[in-house]
Amino acid sequence: MAIDKAVDSTQLDADLTTVADAIRAKGGTSAELSFPGGMAQAIADIPSGGITPTGTINITDTTLTDVTNYANAQVVDADLTAGNIKDGVNILGVLGTFTGGGGTPKINGAVYDCGEFTLATDTSSNYTVSHSLGVVPSAVFLWVVNPSYETRGIIGKYATDVSSVLNASVTAVNGALAAGTGSSAARMRTYKTADDITFCCDSTYPLVAGLRYQWLAIGTEVTV
Amino acid sequence: MRFYKYIQDNYIVSIGTGASGEEITAEEYEALLAVIRSKPTPPDGYDYRLRADTLEWEEFELPPIEDEEVTADELLRELEAIL
Numbered sequence: 001m002a003i004d005k006a007v008d009s010t011q012l013d014a015d016l017t018t019v020a021d022a023i024r025a026k027g028g029t030s031a032e033l034s035f036p037g038g039m040a041q042a043i044a045d046i047p048s049g050g051i052t053p054t055g056t057i058n059i060t061d062t063t064l065t066d067v068t069n070y071a072n073a074q075v076v077d078a079d080l081t082a083g084n085i086k087d088g089v090n091i092l093g094v095l096g097t098f099t100g101g102g103g104t105p106k107i108n109g110a111v112y113d114c115g116e117f118t119l120a121t122d123t124s125s126n127y128t129v130s131h132s133l134g135v136v137p138s139a140v141f142l143w144v145v146n147p148s149y150e151t152r153g154i155i156g157k158y159a160t161d162v163s164s165v166l167n168a169s170v171t172a173v174n175g176a177l178a179a180g181t182g183s184s185a186a187r188m189r190t191y192k193t194a195d196d197i198t199f200c201c202d203s204t205y206p207l208v209a210g211l212r213y214q215w216l217a218i219g220t221e222v223t224v
Numbered sequence: 225m226r227f228y229k230y231i232q233d234n235y236i237v238s239i240g241t242g243a244s245g246e247e248i249t250a251e252e253y254e255a256l257l258a259v260i261r262s263k264p265t266p267p268d269g270y271d272y273r274l275r276a277d278t279l280e281w282e283e284f285e286l287p288p289i290e291d292e293e294v295t296a297d298e299l300l301r302e303l304e305a306i307l
Contacts, residue, residue, distance in 0.1 A: 115242025130243040
């Protein structure tokens with residue numbers, strides 16, 4: 001071995017002690033460490049660092065990207081349901097079934113609502129349906145869908161002034177709704193509110209059980 | 225589409241679509257429609273109503289038909305409405 005440098009042994013011992021103390025502190029021991037074998041083994045015995053990822057983090061927002069320390073991550077949103085997704089569109093494995101349109105449907109700028117009903121028993125008094133216009137309809141129509149009643153016609157009346165009771169009546173346009181009445185004129189009043197439509201029939205022109213009636217209510221223009 | 229049934233005094237008055245009544249599934253709507261369409265023919269002076277709890281038809285006697293009395297005011301309002 002060639003001697004090419006002079007060493008301050010006191011300084012060397014102090015430096016080695018500093019290194020050994022650091023190893024002992026990290027390894028949790030107070031044992032003496034030989035150089036270099038003891039120190040190398042003590043370093044090798046120190047467990048590797050880091051932590052084991054566990055648990056699951058719920059990702060509830062697109063701004064949440066830090067999944068550190070979690071074994072799993074899952075997207076969670078109560079609104080992520082089939083009914084909230086357009087029919088046929090698959091988002092994150094949820095196949096949409098929603099078929100509704102966007103916004104409030106309108107006819108020539110006027111909001112409208114429609115529906116249908118089938119009675120279990122003939123009625124010759126009042127029958128009320130709810131609508132979602134939020135305003136008193138300016139026009140209401142009622143007709144029968146069943147094929148055998150196609151020619152029974154449609155009743156309806158357009159009323160521009162919904163404040164008058166005179167405009168609350170609905171007059172038959174073409175024939176009656178009841179079975180066997182042919183082309184005779186019929187009348188059926190309706191009473192309209194911002195929530196309901198009441199069809200007021202009588203024993204001559206009842207609403208007939210089993211038939212499929214459809215109604216259409218047209219509201220006034222709504223400025224949002 | 226929202227399906228509903230309208231129940232009054234434990235009898236099913238009607239079923240339909242729209243904002244009325246108690247919301248039901250499309251399957252229940254179709255099942256009730258089939259029951260309503262199979263309503264038996266009542267004897268004269270009687271009709272059937274559909275029990276909501278058992279979905280069975282119950283016969284009842286129809287009330288007698290009385291002539292409607294129309295007041296002069298009502299006639300005038302009708303005429304105004306037509307004119």
